[in-house]
Amino acid sequence: MTNDLLGRHRAVLPDWLALYYEEPLEITHGEGRHVWDAQGNRYLDFFGGILTTMTAHALPEVTKAVSEQAGRIVHSSTLYLNRPMVELAERIAALSGIPDARVFFTTSGTEANDTALLLATAYRRSNTVLAMRNSYHGRSFSAVGITGNSGWSPTSLSPLQTLYVHGGVRTRGPFASLGDDDFIAACVDDLLDLLGHTRAPAALIAEPVQGVGGFTAPPDGLYAAFREVLHERGILWIADEVQTGWGRTGEHFWGWQAHGHNGPPDIMTFAKGIGNGMSIGGVVARSEIMNCLDSNSISTFGGTQITMAAGLANLNYLLEHDLQGNARRVGGLLIERLRAAAAHVPAVREVRGRGLMIGIEITRPGTDEADPQTAAAVLEAAREGGLLIGKGGGHNTSSLRVAPPLSLNVAEAEEGAAILENALRSIP
Template sequence: MSGLHERHLAVSPAWLALYYRHPLELTHGEGRHVWDADGNRYLDFFGGILTTMTAHALPEVTKAVAEQAGRIIHSSTLYLNRPMVEMAERIATLSGIPDARVFFTTSGTEANDTALLLATAYRRSNQILAMRNSYHGRSFSTVSITGNQAWSPTSLSPLQTLYVHGGVRSRGPYAELSDERFIQACVADLEDLLGHTRNPAALIAEPIQGVGGFTSPPDGLFAAFREVLGRHGVLWISDEVQTGWGRTGDHFWGWQAHAEHGPPDILTFAKGIGNGMSVGGVVARAEVMNCLDANSISTFGGSPITMAASLANLSYLLEHDLQGNARRVGGLLIERLRGIAAASPAVREVRGRGLMIGIELVRPGTDEADPEAAAAVLEAARAGGLLIGKGGGHSTSVIRIAPPLTLTVAEAEEGAAILADALHAAG
């Protein structure tokens, strides 16, 4: 055990997890690569949990941060903040939400917490509909709407949460149905649930479940849900913390795969937009955003330095069509991984969209999740020079792959080759 690891254990909570038997200290990065304290170089296929969205040490972002730091780092929302206003204007336009208002936070957890505050105040209800297998953050309110029990440590909550089918396509009671019948069954389940509740405030859903193992419903499910929710006056919150900004390749926002009835009432975002800076936020139409009848501020949300980073990062993403790159390179990578998986009895499914790909591992010959195999693949990939993540339902048996959106074809091939060796080595 390293000295730094021992010091970490002496002062950190026992539940603050670290990857690997011998945890890594990452010291610097460039492009799609990072280096550890021992000088080892790794191809990064996880980006600090989908947060280094464009590239490590992206010159445009580091320059913007340095220049802003030389002027003023912090002011709070009590003063006019030009970078924050400029970023809000761009996000309001990109969101697709009419008459949009934007509130910045410091994380996805805080963004979802704010969305819950808005929805419950607007609807005068503490009932929330959420998806089974979901994850929405680590605060007291967001763990209470998290459907993945491995990440929800308490049943105590200010909210009454009811869970809906549909977030996981290939498991559960509707897995064997066609996509059309799957959607019909999930809508019938939602209709039935609404018939047994008083006045739900909102349905919150990730278009692709992140911590849950990159699972997703068929396209159109949330459009069908939206039609039902609209009849009951229930709001739709789209949690885009992991799916936003073009990562799925096909769409800029995950909700756009379900766009028949228009955008969500509330959209939350975080992670990648700051390229490592602490940025999150909420977008909602003015009627919903302005429903609060008490004062509020944000001390750190929308700070000049994080907004300068986000503006530079967003400009780079749009100017270099990183959504298109995610679609092209992600499509090649997922097909390459499916070819590799065909030779591995431990792989149940390779799924995903763009540069958001999951490999679900099971005990060969069964549908039983195999978290030990996932841990072994994680270790073997590291030994081969590749950093990946893991997640999944009630056991972490899904390998999560989410590289920076500037990933090249050559790097995708390199990572796939390392993963092939890791899967072979793990069993």
């Protein structure tokens, strides 16, 4: 049946639509931190549909909210008042840390980043955008135009002039050998030099932890230092929280808060985990930025009643059960367990991350050279052991990505770490 479905998939869907595994997997149902495939095999899920199943599979509170809302009304568009949309916007505005915040809902992180770019360029009357090397911001025409990872940017054509800044990767590049303070100072000097050679940009867009790039991050405080430079020039800071938001990093509710002593971002985007599988994305911005557009607009599917009901139930569960604290505690145990396991595997260059957002970089032993074949082999071996993980990476690297639902318990963390250790040790 799976081979038949794979043939049908290939017959009608694009060739560039990636599938994991030599024998692609059809996931039929899930519960908690586990999923099952069409053959009845059970897996511990350490990727959550690309960090989207944030709390748990089939979380009763969310499924109940979706079912009850579906029995009333599913959708009406933004042309009508929408109580669940207003209620979720109020919660997110209060949590964002942005003063006088306004919230606009979209259907994905790509669309959220696209909207943030629209707002920033319209507000600043500039189509120049600063972005980070090794970044990923989505697959729309504007989003691929600011993505600093060639593997995910299929065209150089763009409505924007994009300039790329150092700093998103701590252990690679020309400043990697510096201490944290000197690294930040060098990146700020690079930013200042760049600004001296270009027209005033609209904004800098940055992921606090680079997701598709392999869960890489700068030292804490880099974006605060950048913000000081940007603020003096009126340049906006867009924090792309599509993967880092909602407490996944454990230490902070938003990734930007590790860099926040100069204030919150001007614009923040979010998506993925808030819907726990439902299609929710969005933008938070100060009112004068959000309201700068001088034409009418609507969203047909952004903020539908059914997705907003799911988001509210999911956010309530996250906060009431302190899943941020759980990500900090269980994630801390998991990363130390993985570092101990990787210490005996020459192909592992680095285990990095925070909370339940962990990257394992695979290279040819004794070098910094990427080894995508070995990374793929570990992915396969983990699946054979009953564990689903992700992969990514920039700078020609191959990284495994570990990002379980935030309700992961200690026993499941130990189980997953043991499977992944065996997969790593299977490297020839």
